[in-house]
Amino acid sequence: xxxxxxxxxWLDETELDAWVRLALLTLRLPLELDRQLxxxxxxxxxxxxxxxxxxxxxxxxLRMSTLATLTGSQPPRMSxxxxxxxSRGWVARRPDPQDGRSTLAALTDKGHRVLxxxxxxxxxxxxxxVLDPLTKAQVAQLAAIAGRIDxxxxxxYRLPPRR
Amino acid sequence: xxxxxxxxxWLDETELDAWVRLALLTLRLPLELDRQLxxxxxxxxxxxxxxxxxxxxxxxxLRMSTLATLTGSQPPRMSxxxxxxxSRGWVARRPDPQDGRSTLAALTDKGHRVLxxxxxxxxxxxxxxVLDPLTKAQVAQLAAIAGRIDxxxxxxYRLPPRR
DNA sequence: CAGTCAAACTTCACAGTGCAAGTAAGCGCA
DNA sequence: TGCGCTTACTTGCACTGTGAAGTTTGACTG
Numbered sequence: 590x591x592x593x594x595x596x597x598x599w600l601d602e603t604e605l606d607a608w609v610r611l612a613l614l615t616l617r618l619p620l621e622l623d624r625q626l627x628x629x630x631x632x633x634x635x636x637x638x639x640x641x642x643x644x645x646x647x648x649x650x651l652r653m654s655t656l657a658t659l660t661g662s663q664p665p666r667m668s669x670x671x672x673x674x675x676s677r678g679w680v681a682r683r684p685d686p687q688d689g690r691s692t693l694a695a696l697t698d699k700g701h702r703v704l705x706x707x708x709x710x711x712x713x714x715x716x717x718x719v720l721d722p723l724t725k726a727q728v729a730q731l732a733a734i735a736g737r738i739d740x741x742x743x744x745x746y747r748l749p750p751r752r
Numbered sequence: 753x754x755x756x757x758x759x760x761x762w763l764d765e766t767e768l769d770a771w772v773r774l775a776l777l778t779l780r781l782p783l784e785l786d787r788q789l790x791x792x793x794x795x796x797x798x799x800x801x802x803x804x805x806x807x808x809x810x811x812x813x814l815r816m817s818t819l820a821t822l823t824g825s826q827p828p829r830m831s832x833x834x835x836x837x838x839s840r841g842w843v844a845r846r847p848d849p850q851d852g853r854s855t856l857a858a859l860t861d862k863g864h865r866v867l868x869x870x871x872x873x874x875x876x877x878x879x880x881x882v883l884d885p886l887t888k889a890q891v892a893q894l895a896a897i898a899g900r901i902d903x904x905x906x907x908x909y910r911l912p913p914r915r
Numbered sequence: 916c917a918g919t920c921a922a923a924c925t926t927c928a929c930a931g932t933g934c935a936a937g938t939a940a941g942c943g944c945a
Numbered sequence: 946t947g948c949g950c951t952t953a954c955t956t957g958c959a960c961t962g963t964g965a966a967g968t969t970t971g972a973c974t975g
Contacts, residue, residue: 603891610902654922662779692924742784
């Protein structure tokens with residue numbers, strides 16, 4: 590852990606601190622949220638995001654690729670997630686009338702009820718683990734910082750339009 | 753997405769912004785780092801953490817449970833990770849002479865060489881995705897914020913002693 | 916109006932992960 | 946010393962996620 594090339598200086602103490610803590614966060618936060626959602630509502634964090642994303646559109650309906658972008662995942666994963674959710678009756682898939690290649694995923698009434706039932710406890714957990722430990726100023730700082738990193742990971746990412 | 757109980761107020765705009773961006777970050781950052789390490793060095797982020805953790809101890813040797821705590825994971829996972837790494841000759845397992853229940857994982861010379869080879873490019877990627885997009889002040893803010901959240905996830909967590 | 920290319924999604928095989936149960940070693944106490 | 950309890954780790958099973966290949970549909974071009 591000593592040698593490093595000329596063009597990539599090693600991490601100083603503050604940088605190392607920030608990175609180690611962020612790494613630990615990214616390893617454990619999704620696990621905790623998954624556990625809570627699985628235990629209380631029988632769903633994954635990814636599934637929650639899908640339900641949530643669909644519920645916020647006017648017609649409760651999004652293209653698969655939009656859902657994938659929205660959750661930062663890749664098409665094959667979204668395909669399987671939606672398939673599982675369809676088998677539980679939370680969403681319905683149908684071909685896009687405007688583009689035969691696309692598939693639309695639509696939130697069912699059952700899916701909406703499930704989301705409404707799951708949301709309060711999930712929000713409570715997010716508050717407990719993420720927002721409550723921070724000051725108001727830190728919440729704003731976090732939004733700015735995470736936004737910068739998200740852009741660095743994928744400069745093309747935009748919160749996609751609602752169809 | 754409308755009803756919420758009395759004791760858990762809904763997220764305001766800044767809070768929602770911070771949470772959505774952090775969620776996206778936790779979903780994608782590990783994937784990007786895993787991809788880079790897998791492509792350039794044939795290892796996982798978790799495996800890098802293990803190599804890195806071992807290399808920083810005086811005798812390049814840690815107990816399994818310490819490794820698990822260090823990386824925020826659980827014993828079964830660490831058991832399999834170290835098993836894989838042992839099969840590649842990067843670490844060696846041996847019983848702890850001081851406590852027959854414990855297993856020690858020791859970094860081999862080969863493992864050390866692999867780590868030294870992998871580190872520069874990995875650090876470069878961490879800089880590119882996490883540190884470079886931030887100002888110096890934001891790096892310090894990130895360390896504080898991530899520390900608070902880590903503590904909220906597990907109040908008992910301490911960076912464990914070096915055996 | 917073919918023929919070719921690109922896009923959107925799905926399917927499949929494989930590796931990685933989490934949980935629950937199991938095993939082995941130390942500790943405490945009569 | 947022998948019994949029970951705790952700790953540390955491992956194993957087995959079910960599930961999820963990833964990447965590569967395949968299929969269908971749309972778009973473009975000569």
